[in-house]
Amino acid sequence: xxxxxxxxxxxxxxxxxxxxxxxxxxxxxxxxxxxxxxxxxxxxxxxxxxxxxxxxxxxxxxxxxxxxxxxxxxxxxxxxxxxxxxxxxxxxxxxxxxxxxxxxxxxxxxxxxxxxxxxxxxxxxxxxxxxxxxxxxxxxxxxxxxxxxxxxxxxxxxxxxxxxxxxxxxxxxxxxxxxxxxxxxxxxxxxxxxxxxxxxxxxxx
Amino acid sequence: xxxxxxxxxxxxxxxxxxxxxxxxxxxxxxxxxxxxxxxxxxxxxxxxxxxxxxxxxxxxxxxxxxxxxxxxxxxxxxxxxxxxxxxxxxxxxxxxxxxxxxxxxxxxxxxxxxxxxxxxxxxxxxxxxxxxxxxxxxxxxxxxxxxxxxxxxxxxxxxxxxxxxxxxxxxxxxxxxxxxxxxxxxxxxxxxxxxxxxxxxxxxxxxxxxxxxxxxxxxxxxxxxxxxxx
Numbered sequence: 001x002x003x004x005x006x007x008x009x010x011x012x013x014x015x016x017x018x019x020x021x022x023x024x025x026x027x028x029x030x031x032x033x034x035x036x037x038x039x040x041x042x043x044x045x046x047x048x049x050x051x052x053x054x055x056x057x058x059x060x061x062x063x064x065x066x067x068x069x070x071x072x073x074x075x076x077x078x079x080x081x082x083x084x085x086x087x088x089x090x091x092x093x094x095x096x097x098x099x100x101x102x103x104x105x106x107x108x109x110x111x112x113x114x115x116x117x118x119x120x121x122x123x124x125x126x127x128x129x130x131x132x133x134x135x136x137x138x139x140x141x142x143x144x145x146x147x148x149x150x151x152x153x154x155x156x157x158x159x160x161x162x163x164x165x166x167x168x169x170x171x172x173x174x175x176x177x178x179x180x181x182x183x184x185x186x187x188x189x190x191x192x193x194x195x196x197x198x199x200x201x202x203x204x205x
Numbered sequence: 206x207x208x209x210x211x212x213x214x215x216x217x218x219x220x221x222x223x224x225x226x227x228x229x230x231x232x233x234x235x236x237x238x239x240x241x242x243x244x245x246x247x248x249x250x251x252x253x254x255x256x257x258x259x260x261x262x263x264x265x266x267x268x269x270x271x272x273x274x275x276x277x278x279x280x281x282x283x284x285x286x287x288x289x290x291x292x293x294x295x296x297x298x299x300x301x302x303x304x305x306x307x308x309x310x311x312x313x314x315x316x317x318x319x320x321x322x323x324x325x326x327x328x329x330x331x332x333x334x335x336x337x338x339x340x341x342x343x344x345x346x347x348x349x350x351x352x353x354x355x356x357x358x359x360x361x362x363x364x365x366x367x368x369x370x371x372x373x374x375x376x377x378x379x380x381x382x383x384x385x386x387x388x389x390x391x392x393x394x395x396x397x398x399x400x401x402x403x404x405x406x407x408x409x410x411x412x413x414x415x416x417x418x419x420x421x422x423x424x425x426x427x428x429x430x431x432x433x434x435x
Contacts, residue, residue, distance in 0.1 A: 105213030159415035160327035
């Protein structure tokens with residue numbers, strides 16, 4: 001395939017977006033500098049490290065954890081993250097008996113303020129279709145086997161409430177401080193497709 | 206509407222496409238579409254529900270054939286046209302062939318961020334009574350609205366229990382067509398996997414769905430369902 005045809009094939013959407021941005025800029029409807037800042041914010045500043053810090057704080061501070069589970073929005077706000085998504089956040093605690101999994105079957109709702117933008121698989125048709133119906137099969141594809149007697153709770157984000165999973169603190173981490181603990185928290189563990197059982201895949205640190 | 210977007214429970218899409226070391230955007234244009242959507246939304250001519258409804262009206266074959274940000278591009282173009290901010294002809298005319306008149310000054314980044322911080326929450330500060338409370342047995346109404354709705358097909362007609370009351374929120378079905386906020390209580394409702402998917406589903410698993418008062422009616426459960434009171 002020639003360079004030219006490869007480029008034109010790949011860039012059909014790109015050309016359309018460029019034309020649209022140019023039109024909207026000429027009309028005075030958008031400011032390209034503002035667009036640059038929005039992209040930069042989500043590529044480089046807002047991401048799962050925020051959520052990982054929330055989780056680590058809950059692991060070391062029982063009072064904070066209690067507050068987080070009771071009023072996730074206020075507890076997370078107290079850590080000083082400037083929310084760019086005015087949605088309520090509800091935090092779901094994993095235990096030895098309960099495993100939580102989050103999905104948006106209707107579109108792609110996700111707790112941007114604490115996890116950044118979602119991975120492509122979270123927005124994919126297979127995940128949206130199967131998470132509510134076959135959560136054990138979905139989790140198996142992420143390498144997570146869940147015992148038959150552990151209750152899986154799947155949370156379908158159909159409203160302007162965002163769900164964040166509080167994973168279980170891994171065994172053998174008693175000596176770690178909050179910063180080191182936050183490095184152990186994976187993005188997927190806060191979505192519910194990882195259990196922090198020693199796998200290092202998807203670490204945010 | 207009973208559209209292609211309502212995917213919960215569908216089969217045939219294959220395995221989850223898990224990607225290691227995934228970039229935030231897979232091409233620069235994806236980030237531009239995302240930022241355009243953010244900046245244009247801040248202008249305030251539409252709301253999140255109207256935006257979702259625009260995407261739901263995409264031709265289903267095109268929906269399935271398009272990537273995530275291609276769908277966002279479709280949505281952005283169509284909602285701009287619907288609100289007379291640009292014309293279809295302007296979108297389809299190459300930039301070098303059009304003469305566009307500036308209509309005003311765009312929002313700056315600070316105005317956009319401030320709008321998103323303060324105005325996007327769908328929570329409504331209104332003293333509206335709740336129809337249900339935690340622990341109540343309900344049934345999801347068997348309704349099939351022709352317009353925008355957030356009650357997934359897979360729970361309609363199913364029996365469940367109110368897990369928690371989130372408070373009063375904008376009702377998306379009316380908000381999406383600018384027919385008012387119709388604020389009402391929003392709940393997390395717990396359904397057993399077996400109530401929804403039948404006896405081959407796990408005996409212990411649950412599905413929680415956020416649902417407004419208008420989606421619910423009082424209900425009862427067959428013995429044995431949700432006996433743990435989850």
